[in-house]
Amino acid sequence: MASPALDFKDLVVLITGAGGGIGKAYAHFYGARGAKVVINDVSLEAAQSAVDEIVKAGGQAVPAVGSVTEGQAVVDQAVKAYGTVHVLINNAGILRDTSFKKMTDAQFDAIVAVHLKGAYSMTKAVWPLMRQQKFGRVINTASPAGVYGNLGQANYSAAKMGLTAFSKSLSMEGAKYNITSNAIVPVAASAMTATVMPEDVLRSLSPDHIAPLVGVLTAKNGPKVAGRIFELGAGFYSELRWERAEGVIYKTDSSFTASAVAARWGQVMDFTRNTHPVPGNPEEMSRVIEAQPSLPPNAQGPKIDYKGKTVIITGAGAGLGRTYALYYATLGANVVVNDVSKANADAVVAEVNAAGGKGVAAVCSAEEGDAIVKAGLDAFGSVHALVCNAGILRDKAFVNMTEAMWDDVIKVHLRGTYRCCKAVWPIFQAQKFGRILVTASPNAVYGAHGQANYGTAKAAIIGFCKTLAIEGSRANVLVNCIAPRAGTAMTATVWPKEMLETFKPEFVAPVVAFLTSPECTETGTFYETFGGFAAQMRWERTQGVAFPNDKPVSPEELAANWDKVTSFKQSTHPASAGESFIQISENFGTTSKPNRESEINEKDTEEIKHAKRNPPQGQDFTYTQRDVMLYNLGIGAHATELNNTYENAESFGALPTFGVVPQFISSSTIDLGKIVPNFNPAKLLHGEQYLKIHGPIPTEGTLTNEPRIFEALDKGKAASVTTIVETRDKATGKLIFENHSTVFIRGSGGFGGQQKGDDRGAATAANAAPKRAPDAVVEEKTSEDQAAIYRLSGDYNPLHIDPQFAAIGGFKKPILHGLCSMGFAGRHIINTYGPFSDIKVRFVGTVVPGETLVTEMWKEGDKVLFQVKVKERDAPALANAAVTLVNGGQLKSKL
Numbered sequence: 001m002a003s004p005a006l007d008f009k010d011l012v013v014l015i016t017g018a019g020g021g022i023g024k025a026y027a028h029f030y031g032a033r034g035a036k037v038v039i040n041d042v043s044l045e046a047a048q049s050a051v052d053e054i055v056k057a058g059g060q061a062v063p064a065v066g067s068v069t070e071g072q073a074v075v076d077q078a079v080k081a082y083g084t085v086h087v088l089i090n091n092a093g094i095l096r097d098t099s100f101k102k103m104t105d106a107q108f109d110a111i112v113a114v115h116l117k118g119a120y121s122m123t124k125a126v127w128p129l130m131r132q133q134k135f136g137r138v139i140n141t142a143s144p145a146g147v148y149g150n151l152g153q154a155n156y157s158a159a160k161m162g163l164t165a166f167s168k169s170l171s172m173e174g175a176k177y178n179i180t181s182n183a184i185v186p187v188a189a190s191a192m193t194a195t196v197m198p199e200d201v202l203r204s205l206s207p208d209h210i211a212p213l214v215g216v217l218t219a220k221n222g223p224k225v226a227g228r229i230f231e232l233g234a235g236f237y238s239e240l241r242w243e244r245a246e247g248v249i250y251k252t253d254s255s256f257t258a259s260a261v262a263a264r265w266g267q268v269m270d271f272t273r274n275t276h277p278v279p280g281n282p283e284e285m286s287r288v289i290e291a292q293p294s295l296p297p298n299a300q301g302p303k304i305d306y307k308g309k310t311v312i313i314t315g316a317g318a319g320l321g322r323t324y325a326l327y328y329a330t331l332g333a334n335v336v337v338n339d340v341s342k343a344n345a346d347a348v349v350a351e352v353n354a355a356g357g358k359g360v361a362a363v364c365s366a367e368e369g370d371a372i373v374k375a376g377l378d379a380f381g382s383v384h385a386l387v388c389n390a391g392i393l394r395d396k397a398f399v400n401m402t403e404a405m406w407d408d409v410i411k412v413h414l415r416g417t418y419r420c421c422k423a424v425w426p427i428f429q430a431q432k433f434g435r436i437l438v439t440a441s442p443n444a445v446y447g448a449h450g451q452a453n454y455g456t457a458k459a460a461i462i463g464f465c466k467t468l469a470i471e472g473s474r475a476n477v478l479v480n481c482i483a484p485r486a487g488t489a490m491t492a493t494v495w496p497k498e499m500l501e502t503f504k505p506e507f508v509a510p511v512v513a514f515l516t517s518p519e520c521t522e523t524g525t526f527y528e529t530f531g532g533f534a535a536q537m538r539w540e541r542t543q544g545v546a547f548p549n550d551k552p553v554s555p556e557e558l559a560a561n562w563d564k565v566t567s568f569k570q571s572t573h574p575a576s577a578g579e580s581f582i583q584i585s586e587n588f589g590t591t592s593k594p595n596r597e598s599e600i601n602e603k604d605t606e607e608i609k610h611a612k613r614n615p616p617q618g619q620d621f622t623y624t625q626r627d628v629m630l631y632n633l634g635i636g637a638h639a640t641e642l643n644n645t646y647e648n649a650e651s652f653g654a655l656p657t658f659g660v661v662p663q664f665i666s667s668s669t670i671d672l673g674k675i676v677p678n679f680n681p682a683k684l685l686h687g688e689q690y691l692k693i694h695g696p697i698p699t700e701g702t703l704t705n706e707p708r709i710f711e712a713l714d715k716g717k718a719a720s721v722t723t724i725v726e727t728r729d730k731a732t733g734k735l736i737f738e739n740h741s742t743v744f745i746r747g748s749g750g751f752g753g754q755q756k757g758d759d760r761g762a763a764t765a766a767n768a769a770p771k772r773a774p775d776a777v778v779e780e781k782t783s784e785d786q787a788a789i790y791r792l793s794g795d796y797n798p799l800h801i802d803p804q805f806a807a808i809g810g811f812k813k814p815i816l817h818g819l820c821s822m823g824f825a826g827r828h829i830i831n832t833y834g835p836f837s838d839i840k841v842r843f844v845g846t847v848v849p850g851e852t853l854v855t856e857m858w859k860e861g862d863k864v865l866f867q868v869k870v871k872e873r874d875a876p877a878l879a880n881a882a883v884t885l886v887n888g889g890q891l892k893s894k895l
């Protein structure tokens with residue numbers, strides 16, 4: 001049941017990058033729901049055309065041209081047109097994809113500028129308006145590339161992940177003013193994916209599936225949801241959150257070493273008993289304070305030493321960085337002590353030398369990655385590990401944050417990390433060894449007041465780490481991330497003594513030294529660590545809710561299912577963009593329940609109306625591999641084609657036209673005598689067939705059928721009746737096949753009903769054969785026993801075996817099943833062009849078992865048009881026929 005109408009009337013909604021793609025889909029959504037839409041784009045032409053479309057459809061919209069990095073100028077245009085902004089959707093984006101090895105500073109900086117600075121600049125400009133009117137909704141657009149990492153997108157991953165924390169911080173600061181902010185992780189087709197994805201996948205990933213969730217989050221009367229992350233696409237809607245392993249509290253005495261950390265690392269990563277820490281929860285730290293005194297000394301694991309190894313530590317002049325440097329020194333490392341302060345760097349170098357290591361200072365900003373790495377190379381000849389630790393704080397409430405405060409924090413943390421990683425990357429790649437540890441923060445996970453800049457930079461580092469890990473693993477360059485907590489010079493004045501004692505920076509160092517050692521084989525992982533405690537973090541995703549893929553759900557219906565979107569009861573843990581995509585792609589091709597009333601035609605007789613409104617109960621179809629082999633043989637597969645005829649063959653499976661078999665039990669039992677007059681089964685011929693294969697075909701199992709009468713046409717002397725059957729996997733409910741079957745019943749016309757059928761797209765396409773000679777022709781003789789074999793797959797119509805029955809139908813001999821001829825043609829197409837995802841044919845002439853079928857084919861884009869003739873009589877058998885090739889036929893080369 002849908003929830004009450006969500007109210008968007010007169011909300012001023014500013015959407016960045018709305019000249020195309022998802023942004024434009026939002027614009028249409030809000031325009032249709034009575035909002036005042038402000039369409040931002042860098043292109044006036046694109047913005048204006050989106051505006052025109054909305055106005056034409058009866059909505060209100062204005063363009064606001066300009067770069068998102070000039071937020072105030074864009075917002076001024078919105079205010080000029082509509083007085084304020086209620087909803088801001090930070091959607092604009094660009095891509096500069098390339099391997100990290102080849103990434104230029106310009107490519108990194110451009111992405112950070114548009115996605116991060118753009119979101120900052122736009123939000124900063126609307127913030128005072130939202131505070132003043134005590135209403136604001138901000139949506140930030142993250143990406144699977146950000147939350148899971150993605151090859152060739154180190155820059156984009158960083159920026160997108162950064163926006164998750166930006167939303168959290170904004171939500172905390174906006175709460176008092178009824179301002180919420182959420183991040184979405186959309187999976188949708190865009191101008192970019194259009195070039196790399198097949199058409200049906202693009203259709204399934206329509207951007208129209210994203211707007212309903214954004215609608216729920218921004219409606220005047222929607223649920224109050226703030227600081228959360230939602231992953232969605234293709235009609236699937238879910239929420240993401242961080243989950244933490246129970247972790248280990250190591251005793252922080254002298255037995256707390258990198259080797260002790262290694263000894264129990266499995267437990268650090270063990271999610272059997274997981275937790276979901278609440279931001280700012282005081283129990284978090286008191287748990288560690290209470291546990292420490294009674295812990296036994298730590299058992300030691302494999303020896304970890306750094307003799308002959310060089311470790312670069314940025315920001316090592318004080319705090320955590322200094323303690324790392326000193327700890328590495330005790331393990332015999334060469335340490336490059338980077339700091340902006342020469343005095344601090346020199347002092348730590350002296351301490352490193354005294355502690356058993358060798359130190360060298362690299363006095364410069366963390367952004368000077370090349371200079372820092374050069375210092376290490378000059379002093380020690382090589383570099384083996386990099387710990388990116390340098391950071392600054394420029395805490396300020398977002399309303400008072402200056403551009404410089406934003407820029408400085410992003411630069412030191414994110415750009416500094418990028419520049420140092422970039423500088424060590426070729427060295428690590430060449431020596432086929434490298435360990436990188438980057439530093440995020442709990443505030444990247446939980447958000448924090450006054451740290452929109454810092455939280456964003458730190459979250460960006462998590463996304464950056466994930467992509468680097470993917471790109472580095474082949475060369476044994478492992479990249480991990482920590483969110484440490486420790487007492488600082490600042491907390492020294494406010495924390496009680498026992499906290500200062502428990503959360504010393506020294507109590508993070510052994511974890512760091514383990515993570516950069518050869519003994520650590522993890523990559524792309526992320527940990528919280530403080531006071532001897534360490535625990536891995538991973539994504540947890542709700543089971544989510546999937547709506548039919550063929551049309552976008554309404555925001556009301558989505559809101560009515562909000563508990564399913566957000567319930568973590570049966571959660572999953574996608575660890576990569578690929579894993580995340582599986583559940584989304586499972587929703588491809590799912591269709592809405594048909595609205596039977598809409599299929600009623602005014603000319604339908606009462607009998608037809610009744611039949612349409614009261615479809616028969618579908619029947620289950622259970623089958624085994626034997627049935628698959630029997631079907632394949634029935635349509636001419638040969639014993640030598642083992643994948644079709646031998647259950648132990650490596651790629652054993654059903655030929656795609658097997659899809660007509662499971663539904664037959666349901667469509668053939670429809671009582672046609674109750675629908676058309678003078679029904680005589682001997683006068684029934686199969687007229688047309690359309691089959692769409694939605695999912696992989698199981699080689700055995702139970703499928704369910706949902707049949708319905710779609711139309712019954714009066715063709716004068718004859719009637720034609722079309723049934724549609726959806727066939728699903730009984731266990732999963734996943735749609736596997738959709739069949740449209742038309743039977744032509746001679747002598748049953750003249751009842752005065754609808755004469756012309758409705759357009760059902762590919763199922764009714766004319767598929768006229770081109771004038772040119774066929775691109776390919778395959779000829780194959782059917783067996784005299786073909787119908788006798790084929791009927792064992794379920795169509796026991798006596799027309800195909802019983803001469804007397806055939807004679808009543810007007811035939812000299814039993815004729816071949818139409819679907820058998822279609823199966824032959826399907827094989828001919830597969831063998832010529834590869835597998836297909838749908839097939840449509842019209843049966844235009846009968847075939848007698850033993851006759852030779854000639855399949856003529858014309859390739860037109862991703863379709864193959866075809867027709868089949870009977871060679872002996874030069875008579876047409878199948879016409880108006882076509883298939884859609886899987887992946888445009890590219891699979892053929894892989895077969």
Ligand SMILES: CCCCCCC[C@@H](O)CC(=O)SCCNC(=O)CCNC(=O)[C@H](O)C(C)(C)COP(=O)(O)OP(=O)(O)OC[C@H]1O[C@@H](n2cnc3c(N)ncnc32)[C@H](O)[C@@H]1OP(=O)(O)O
Pocket residue numbers: 660664667668684685686687688715718720741742743744755756795797799815816817818819842843844845846847
């Ligand atoms: C799986 C789900 C359940 C399916 C149950 C199937 C059970 C099976 O056991 C049965 C079979 O397999 S039978 C064997 C396969 N079928 C055949 O051999 C039929 C061959 N076709 C014919 O003989 C003629 O085309 C014929 C007789 C069909 C039509 O020829 P004509 O009477 O000459 O028709 P025509 O004058 O050309 O056109 C009249 C109107 O009908 C439409 N039409 C024509 N062929 C059609 C066809 N094959 N399917 C659907 N509609 C068809 C025409 O468009 C025309 O419509 P309109 O008047 O609006 O222009």
